[in-house]
Amino acid sequence: MPEPQSPSAGAPLVSMRGIVKRFGAFTANAGIDLDIHAGEAHALLGENGAGKSTLVKILYGLLEPSEGQILFQGAPVRFANPEAARATGIGMVFQHFSLFDNLSVAENIALVLPRGESLRNLSQRIDDIAQRYGLRLDPERPVWTLSAGERQRIEIARCLMQDPKLIVLDEPTSVLTPQEAEALFATLDVLKREGRAILYISHRLEEVRRLCDRATVLRAGRVVGACDPRAETARSLAAMMVGTHVVEVRASAVEDVGPERLGLNHLSLPSPDLHGVTLHDLSLHVRAGEVFGIAGIAGNGQDELFAAISGERLAGASDAVRLDGTCVGRQGITARRQFGAAFVPEERNGHAAAPDFSLMENAILSRHATGGVAGRAFLDLAGARSLASDIIQRFDVRAGGPDAPARTLSGGNLQKFLVGREISRSPSVLVLNQPTWGVDASAAAAIRQLLIDLSRAGSAVLVISQDLDELFEISDRIAVIHDGFLSEPRDTRSTTREEIGLLMGGASMADVTHAH
Amino acid sequence: MSPQILELVLVSIVMAATPLVIAALGELVAERAGVLDLGVEGMMIVGAAAGFAAAIESGSSLLGVAVGIGAGVVLAGVFGVLVIFMAANQVATGLALTILGVGLSGLIGSGYVGMKRESIGHLDIPVLSDLPVIGRLVFGQDPFVYAGIGLAIAIAWFLNRTRGGLTLRAVGENHASAHALGIPVRRVRFLAVLFGGGCAGLAGAYLSLAYTPFWAPGMTAGRGWIALALVVFASWRPFRAYAGALLFGGATVLQLHAQAASIGLPGQLLTAVPYLATILALVVLSLRKRRGSIAPSSLGMPFIPER
Structure with a gap:
């Protein structure tokens, strides 16, 4: 696959070479190469389970790669923990915010500062960062009183406090309103202009097209493509991620609405x-x-x-x-x-399904009172089994049969079963x-x-x-x-x-x- | 009530509160880090037995106190390895620790039942300690009482004013986030648990070396459990823990006085007063929902990092 023109040719800021990560028998990353240049916004695309989160956790020192190497400005680095990654110049904004609800904004930020750094003028420093990047923050407020957009601003401010050269954002807009997302993009544009690199993970392909200069697509733990997202359509990007064309949902017009x-x-x-x-x-x-x-x-x-x-x-x-x-x-x-x-x-x-129960037992959980799987005192196991098999077949659930525990199904398959x-x-x-x-x-x-x-x-x-x-x-x-x-x-x-x-x-x- | 009797009552309330608050403060630190250690009673009673035995053998009260603390730390270390590094269930392991501790204390103390030794001395400052009412209360206590007060101040300062305290609270609040930030969650928790064990051991040593200077099997009499309840009662705040300990200490002392004055209620019922007060306080507290008085969010949950 031809490498698309990068905005800043020359040596990459970060290179990941042949990254492999295995969890037991499961290989989450199967030899991934990724180059990120200074000043570019690089999108990492892929479906759930494609290995994106694992890869960025390795980059941030949260996971150790089973094989492979990371180069930072050409020199090989090993991150024993996120502190080491932050000290090198890699910051991360998490998908599910890594904030502490009962601590104040300033306390949340203080937690990532290196040891020995004074906490005295912290409020002043938070204000400086907030001014520079348009992140409004009140250092004394406890986090649980804040909206998702405000929480994300804390994450970003915390990340910028360390003056990172590369900022990783994992699904940053999934909990934001469109207006909050616009404010985020404005901040990211400032960061790009300052020459920082951004690694951007998102499901939202329109956003990727608006923000990113390059994209790398992962599928099943491997790189399956690279492209300039601005030259693609959301549909073509989706097709690259899934490997096939995504069926379009057809909504027939509502003819007559009833009572x-x-x-x-x-x-x-x-x-x-x-x-x-x-x-x-x-x-x-x-x-x-x-x-x-x-x-x-x-x-x-x-x-x-x-x-x-x-x-x-x-x-x-x-x-x-x-x-x-x-x-x-x-x-x-x-x-x-x-x-x-x-x-x-x-x-x-844990709510819709009991993870350790089989699909058959899970079928009983919500159907016990409406017939077919249970009587007044006893379960009708044969009925439950045939119901679970029917659901598996009719709704195309990929599972090891009605006796498979719910937790062994992928998110999509379990949801299809539950619906x-x-x-x-x-x-x-x-x-x-x-x-x-x-x-x-x-x-x-x-x-x-x-x-x-x-x-x-x-x-x-x-x-x-x-x-x-x-x-x-x-x-x-x-x-x-x-x-x-x-x-x-x-x-x-x-x-x-x-x-x-x-x-x-x-x-x-x-x-x-x-x-x- | 004459000033002498009033002074006596107040002094005995503070003395009764001291073992409760020392044990509760240790547990408070462990719980703020997210570990629920139900073994307080067990660590306390082993601290009492080991501390007394060491003091008898060496003749040194100081060594007795050190051994009491050490015994608590060792038991807490076993607990910590099991629940933090091997992710064993905290409730079951804590209960087992208490049962183990009670049995172990009987073994350690078996040769020392009935022995007596001098209680650890009280502070005695000329003039000041002889002031009416407050003299002995403020200037004539034993070292443990002052240690308890100092501990409450030190822990409050540590938790709210230092980076280490912030890290500890963060670990108890959300261990996944703390890990994501690179905080060594399990190490912080282990240290907090060891500290809790040391405090429980110290509280036990206080009982056998100062409060009632002898060893008797089962002498902690449920104080470890009251300390556990105190932590909840205090909404995980050190000074409130002290206030709560005074309240329960007061209930203990007053029921003794009520028994002595034979007010016509059966003694067994009066003995139960502090425990009833514990239950009542917990019920009232859980009915009253208020912001800022809630448990550490990760309390009792094991943390297993993927790596």
Whole structure:
């Protein structure tokens, strides 16, 4: 494959040569070569499990390569720990922020400073960095009071405190609003101009095309291509990542929307714990035949809303939750299932499925009250086994049969099984929280298609998701949850991502309407 | 109540609080680093037996104290290796440690039952120590009492004002993030556990060398468990731990006085007062949800780094 023109020819800043990393029998990186030049933004692309995270952990000293070598400015280096990598000039901004909720912003930053460096004028130094790169920060605030965008600014400031030559960003925009992402790009542009190199990992191909000068594509632990992302389309990049063409989700127009099947009526619920969100007077109506999307940044009440709809937490008033006109607000999850509802929570292992249980046993977990797998006292193991086999076959789940433990499945396959477990009983109402989070592109497309097909067959589908692309692809209407409040729903065809993004950031409906 | 009796009551409350607070402060440090060590009672009683035996054999109280601390550290080391480096379940291992400690203390102390020795001396400053009411309370305590107060101040300062304390809190708050930043999570935890063991051993040595200067099997009488409860009661803050220890020390002393005054309640019931107070305090605390009074987020969770 011809090497594309790099913006700064000459010796690379960092070279990774023949990196191999094995975890037992599993090879996460199978001989990866990667060159990063000063002043370039280099994208690292690949599906989940392609080996991107493993590779950058090796680069940052968190993992030791089984084989291979890292050269920094031409000289071989070995990083025993992240401290050594930071001292050499490599900084990292993590995908799931490596912050401490109960510590203040300044304390979080102080933790990475080298030993012996004074903490006296820390606040001053944080202010300097913040000014220079446009990162607004209040050093005394505890982290748990901050939004995802603010948290990321801490990570970036912490990283810049060490004056790194290479900054690694792992999925930096996955929890940001479009506006927060724009602010991040502005900061990254400043860093590039200063001659720092950026290694950028993202699923969001449009962002990669906007920001990066070069891209390296990984698949199954190997480099399968390199390109100039600005000369590619998002579709061609996706095809390189997956190796085949990703099937496009087809949403037929909604012909006739039926009566309400799932209704929330002035639902309010106090926060279950310290860091939780209180739900304030939520009302919504999901009708037969439609997919209803709820957008929002993580931690704005999605989990609490899901728990209230599924019956994991009971509402104060019986009529706060309605299924097909029946008031179920005071009924538990099993009763709600018996009324025809089905639920797929966010966390696959540990919430939707018991990781050490077999698929067959996991099938029983949510289906025990609706027939076919269990009687009053005894399990119908034969029934459960055939149900699990059916789900595996019908929803194309790659698994070692109905006896395979749930934890042995990849994220995408387990999610297909869990969605299939609920859809195969043709629920009248299906509620999902982050249905394709961390799921590879082809499984995600398959799941989205299933949701559309289910709704078109007359069910009501409610999808809670942080992924705006997903919601715009499959929803007929979108509402935004912010700090426990739900916005008025918008028709997907008559709204824009900017509008939804502003609502996600906390703008009121009046502001948004005014802005247009 | 005459000034003499008031002084006596106050002095005995502080003395009763001292072993509780020393053990609780050690456990507090271990828990702030994310390790729940339910073996406090076991380490404490081994500290009491070993400290007493060493003091008898050598005739030196100081050596007794050192051996008491050492015994606590050794037991904590065993616990630390199991739960931190081998990721054993902390609750089960801690309970086993207590059972082991109680048995071990009986073995160590078997030759010393019934022996008596002079209690460690109290501070005696002319004039000051003879002041009414506060004289003995402030200027006439034994060294352990001052050590307990000093420990609370030192730990509060360490946790909130030093880089080491910040690192320790970070490890207890989120071990995955701490590891990602390059903090040696397991080493920090191990040191914190050893410190907790040393404190528990010291608290035990206090019991057998100063509080009741003799060895009797089972003499800790559940104080290790109260110390554990105190940590929760204190919301993992050193000064609150001291306040809580005074409260429970007070309950202990007052029930003794109530028994002596024969107020008509059965003695067994009165003996249970400090324990009932513990349960009551924990219930009240968990009902009252408040910001900033929460447990370290990684408490009790083993950390296994991938490498």
